Amino acid sequence: MMKTMNDSKLPHSRVAKHIASLPKSGIRDFFELVMTMDDVISLGVGEPDFVTPWGIREATIYSLEKGHTSYTSNLGLLSLRKAVCNYVEENYSVAYDPVHECIITVGVSEALDLILRALLEPGDEVVYHEPCYVSYPACIQMAQAIPIPIQTVEQNNFSLNPSDLEQKITSKTKVILLNFPNNPTGATLTYDQKSEIAKIAVANDLVVITDEIYSELTYENQSQSIAAFPGMKERTVFLHGFSKAYAMTGYRIGYACGPADLIDAMMKIHQYSMLCASIMGQEAALEALKHGKNDRESMKNEYLMRRNLIVKRFNKLDLSCTNPQGAFYVYPNISSTGLNSESFAKRLLKEKSVAVVPGTAFGSDGRHHIRCSYAVSMDDIEEAMKRISEFVSEV
Template sequence: MNDSKCVRKGFVADHIKSLPKSGIRRFFDLVNTMDDVISLGVGEPDFVTPWTIRETGIFSLEKGHTSYTSNLGTPALRREVCRYVRDNYHVSYRPEDECIITIGVSEALDIAMRALLDPGDEVLYTEPCFVSYPAEVRMAHGIPVPIETKVEDAFALDPAVLRRKITPRTKVLLLNFPCNPTGAVMPLESLKEVAAIAMEHDLVVITDEIYSELLYEGEHVSIASLPGMRDRTLFLHGFSKAFAMTGWRVGYACGPREIIDAMMKVHQYAIMCASTMAQEAALEALRNGEKEMLRMRESYCERRNLMVDGLNRIGLDCLLPKGAFYTFPSVKSTGLSSTEFAEQLLKAEKVAVVPGVAFGACGEGFVRCCYATSASDLIEAIDRMGRFVQSLKH
């Protein structure tokens, strides 16, 4: 029998076959084949997890805490998360049924989409954006609808543009401020307008605030804290960026009981629970990690200033980002596309940056440079980039 006759379209689902691979990871497959590369690419702190957090995770193992936890996460961590969110973001949630611990914010977003979306529902999100956003929507059989942000607006969301994008199928608005890849933040008055639009059109808002501790100017305000927004907003956060805990994979979501319960069902069947050891380490981070977090933030701020000054000096126009640990300079003056610039820079000077187009079509003409690396490497990277830019003029 010819087995090929039994498989008409192949084994893989069409909606997965159509997904592009991550533009970041594809590019860094090239980096891994080269020596002496200064990487400004992967969005990961260069600090190791602070000592007391590491020790708590180790001690958890030594005490034999190796069993499953509740699907929602340990009660102690949920209580501390809700305390932390109340004290820092001014929104109160019940740890019993309005908070779930997840495998990083990535899982929180995934199960949120699967819990909220019916096939054909539209999700609005700002672009340039984290590479997972449109893919997560498609995997949940929703329709991703990007909202362009512009350098002229400091990459903030324009409420008027948001309003024009809404259709009868729009169900969710996904926000990420401070933003990956631009470092942009939302002015408070614009955020209030966005909240009013969400209420007017009965939208669910998912707010990914993973970079909110890494804010260098002004005060961070969560849209969940604005009047009328708590009960239609899902607040996503985690430990990877502020506490240098990327490999521990711990995140959380806080929101209305109905949504958290639906997310728990997906999490329950797909994951069971986050690592017990990692949850206990995360508890230590919230209780005693602030001093180290502030120390890391101060270092990032110094590097941000160094990076922005250097990029502008070598002729790559760059806004001063107010949050996260990325710069998003324009490479339009070179005459190269963002991909051409990144590939030729890597080949000529062994500096790795991410093409802006990896973060959506309106990221074309820019590249993302992560400054979560040593100051000495940043200085060397800027020198190499300057030589490359000059070489294009000859």
């Protein structure tokens, strides 16, 4: 007999269990609140405060003027894939074939979702580090696999200790997921750490997904991608995009380079679920790769000055703050205030109108930390730090 709405249970029971059990992002609720308030200095948002450089915006306008409003190849414009592969070879020392080993996606976000869904079956385990980008455990769970976090610690500058990673590997592990420079800590990996992790991946026959979205914003410790280590090209999927380095978050353009069989599997999901990334965004991204270097470098220099300022200010307070080597975040330890990260962030917002993100948004161990983005002006950093200093002396 056909089931009617009245026969069914409560609406929430219709949602697949692995989706119903997903937590909502801690950041979102918090920033809904921030948006209702006036005069807030926000160190919360994880995106550049710069507008996309003019040359790139102009390329978008030309694209529209020329009437380029159609679909592209599912894999993305071949001209962009060629430029991406040249760029990756020049900057990360690993060569990919633009026809079979590269796909243009709707941001790194889509690329991550595609590769996880292409690789994982229920019960597979993905080993990744915490603190990490909020989407990692959720995307692993959406692919019906099991997230296995490894805690990185302040004493080690939040870098990943290869032996901690090795200990988490079981017969069910299929993937290692890495993001260095890291959101939220700004940590990077040394050449030796990458080399050790690569050896572990080869020895255990694992796929490595490396999210390189902040790699242009590396201030110290720059080294080749893990994809370039021996035995790694055939087992690494290199994810990157234009959001951070070129201040193009709204364009939603990213890419994945990797072994042809995995790119092909990603392409299948992408062609049915997304079709292609927007053509004007792809043409803008091509312009970014062709002529965006100076703008990219000058934004990076600006972030470096801001990093030096904010770290100096935190160190003047009684809050320990590691010196982040990349990205545009600091992740200070607020335990000396006696508050946990959520109370700290809520009270700082209410009492001093400064928004920061509680560390718990990035992993279960984040209760002693807050994330502050320094993708804001020097004046805002000065004012926010003045208010944080007052707050810390009052609690």
